[in-house]
Amino acid sequence: MARNSGLLVLASVLLASIVSICDSAGIFNPISDSHRSAALELFSSSDGSFGSLEETYEALRTFEVLGIEKEPLTRTSVCASVSDALTSTSSSLKDLFQALRVNGILKCELNDKAFAEIVSRLKDSVNSANSLFDFYHSIGGLMLIKDQTSEVDVHLGDADRIFRSIKALSQSDGRWRYSSNNPESSTYAAGMALETLAGVVSLASSEIDHSLVATLKNDIMKLLDGVERYDDGTCYFDEKFVDAHGPQDPLSASLSVVRGITAFASATQESLNLPGDKILGLAKFFLGVEIPGSAKDLYHQIDALSCLENSGVSVPLILSLPATVISVSRKDQLKVRVNTVLGSAGPPLSVKLMQIFSSGSKDASVIDQELKFDPERAVHVLETLPKNVDVGKLDLARENDVALSANHLQKLRLSFQLSTPFGKAFKPHQAFLKLRHESGVEHTFVVGNSGKKFEIILDFLGLVDKFFYLSGKYDLQLTVGDSVMENSILKPLGHVELDLPDAPEKAARPPSQPIDLYSRYGPKAEIIHIFRAPEKRPPRELSLAFLGLVLLPFFGFLAGLLHLRVNLKNLPRSTVPATFAILFHLGIASVLLLYALFWFKLDLFTTLKALGFLGIFLMFVGHRTLSHLASVSAKLKSA
Incomplete structure (x- = not known):
């Protein structure tokens, strides 16, 4: 362009x-399909459940915002868990709150009597609450019931008192405390408090004192004044208070504040006049996370962006x-x-x-x-x-490839002009003329601008030293480029035959050309293995005849034993001599077996190594056996 x-x-x-x-x-x-694929992967489970009701709600909420129709959850089992949590008297306020959040999405079948009992318990909890978490879960539960059924009265008669009780936990910098006994303030708690107070305004049976709402609007502006900011305008809320209550990372803290501000703006229907650059910065922060690697971070990102999109601010x-x-x-x-x-x-x-x-x-x-x-x-x-x-493809008007010849006393002149689609002259940032010798030596010249066209004149007399006195064929190539050109130009123009004088003795030599790395380190020629022809073997009959000759001495040995009437009468009767005699014969059999293995499988060195151990063993047991036979023979002769 x-x-x-x-x-x-x-x-x-x-x-x-x-x-x-x-x-x-x-x-x-x-948010794109990549986030939807990540949600299906991060919130996947083999049995269709996610353990706690809080994790189940995070999965359902993420799927709802992303428009994922597939519910990888067992609805029956989840609704059973919701029903158990809502009907159990031992369920904590947090369990009731999480169960109502899940029920708000799944719409499980619950009767009005169950809701009435829960409302009574939540109202009692509001009156006896002594921490921000108690207020948050109690009032949040009442808000959820209000959205799920209209048959139960969830309104608060003393909303002003409850509003002041929660407001008493606020700090001068816009942050809030979790309880009156805890002096530390928290950004995450500020978001919880704003969301809770928005619920108080919605549940109030009569209009809240306007001065209380105005004071809270000032607290919101103070809270936004403490937002952290990057150089590119990205804004986020950092959690400076480390405590055992809930997550403490910037992503969850920013979500808490965004959810609180949007909930309060929706409940009061008043203009907060929030700084647009900070809302923009918060949106950039959540989008800058791209695709989180954990299920909870993905929920925080998607829920925060949903609050920003659906807010009235x-x-x-x-x-x-x-x-x-x-x-x-x-x-x-x-x-x-x-x-x-x-x-x-x-x-x-x-x-x-x-x-x-x-x-x-x-x-x-x-x-x-x-x-x-x-x-x-x-x-x-x-x-x-x-x-x-006037943008588009640029036209370089030129003739066909040229073939020139020149000597060192001549000059080469090149001029060209670029025109836009509307015919106007265009001056690119860069234009080069390259001359490449047939030996590989290259010379690059900058084409200068002269008015409406580009022009260069090469005086070969003054360039003979730069050309290293190399005569021969030079290819001409024109390069034109600009940062906004749609079609950069890299075209060969032709060639020129130069006849330069011989180089003097002290003239510079042309630089050595770089070695082609592909030819050195590239793949070599394939080595094709040629299998040798199998050796010729003798006929089968000759091999069998040779085998018979090899076995003939063995059969002769057996025949000799029969002729000598070999028997076991002289085998020792005692236990120890008989053991040595048996081991001696087993050793001889092992030697014969080793000989057979050497014939079929083993090599000479392995056979000699095994034969050495067997020889020592045979010498020991054979000596004991022969000594016993000699002593028996001596006793018989003396007798």
Whole structure:
């Protein structure tokens, strides 16, 4: 694209108080299918349950906001857990609160009598509450019952007293304490308190004192004054108080504050006049998390973005361009898409193209032209680009490839001109002419700008030293580039045959060309293994005859034993001599077996090693056996 494509400045005129995310410091994308895939993966379980009711609610809430129709939960078992928690007298306030949250999504079958008993218990808890958690779970439970049934009275008769009791836990910097006995303040507790007070306002049987609401609005502004901020405008709330109550990371603390502010704004129906840059910064913080790696962080991100999108305070919008390159050659149209942080279409609004800045100058063209909304594609379209937007493919008018010849007394002149789609002259940032010798030596020259065209003159007489007096063929290549060009140019122009004088003795030698790394480290030629032809073997009959000759001495040995009438009469009768005699014969059998193994399988060194151990064993048991036989023979002779 040509340089005068410029920067498009868009103004959004909205029907509500809306903050748009369109910042050059970073690109933020709305929630996408990647988050849905991550939710199905992070909230997956083999048995269809997630253990606690709190984890179950986080999964259901995430699926609900993301529009995931698949419920990987066993509805029957979850509703049974909800019913058990709501009907059990031993359930804590937190268990009741979490069970009511799950029931608000699943709509389990519960009768009004069960709700009435729960309301009575929650109201008693509100009157006896001494900590922020007790107020939060009790009033939050009453709000959930109010949304689930209209047959039970959940209104608070002494709402002003309850409001003041909770307000007493606030601090001067906008943060809150968990209880009157704990002097430390917390940002996470501030969000809980705002959400709880919003519930008190909604449940009040009569209107809350306006001075209390005004004081709380000042606390919200103080809380926003303490927000942490990055250089790119991203805002978040950090939890400075470390305690055993709940999560303490910036993601959960920021969610708590966002949920509290949006709940209070919805309950009071009053304008809070919140700073738009801080709401924008919070939205950028949650979107900057991208895809969290844990189920709880994903729930915090999705729930916070849902609160921002559905709040009546400020709705962050993401302004994006489906195509960032516009070409007059292709008759492109400027298209702008407006989405919410959750990826849905933005509210009714008008988008105007206010100015066009040229990257080559500081001047700006005032357009003030409204874009037309296309409901089918959900984009705002500028059908006709202004006349001063002259962008597209650049035309390099040139003839066919040239073939020139020259000597060192001649000059080479090259000039060219680029034109835009409307025929105007265009001056790129960079233009180079490269001469490459057939030996691989390259020379690059910068093409200068002379008026409306680019021109270069090469005087070969003054370049013979730079060319290392190398005569021969030089290929010509033109390179033209610009940061906003749609089609950078890299084209061969032809070649020139140079006839240069011989190099003197002290002339510089051309540099050695770099070794082709691919030829050195690339794959070598495939080695094809050639199998040797099998050796010729003798006929089968000859092999069997040789085997018979090998076994013949063994059979002769057996025949000799029979001829000598070998018997076991002289085998010792005593236990010890008989044992040595048996071991001696087993040793001889082992030697014969080793000989057979050597013939079929073993090598010579392995056979000799085993034979050495067997020889020592045979020498020992054989000596004992023969000594016993000699002593017996001596006794017989003496007798």
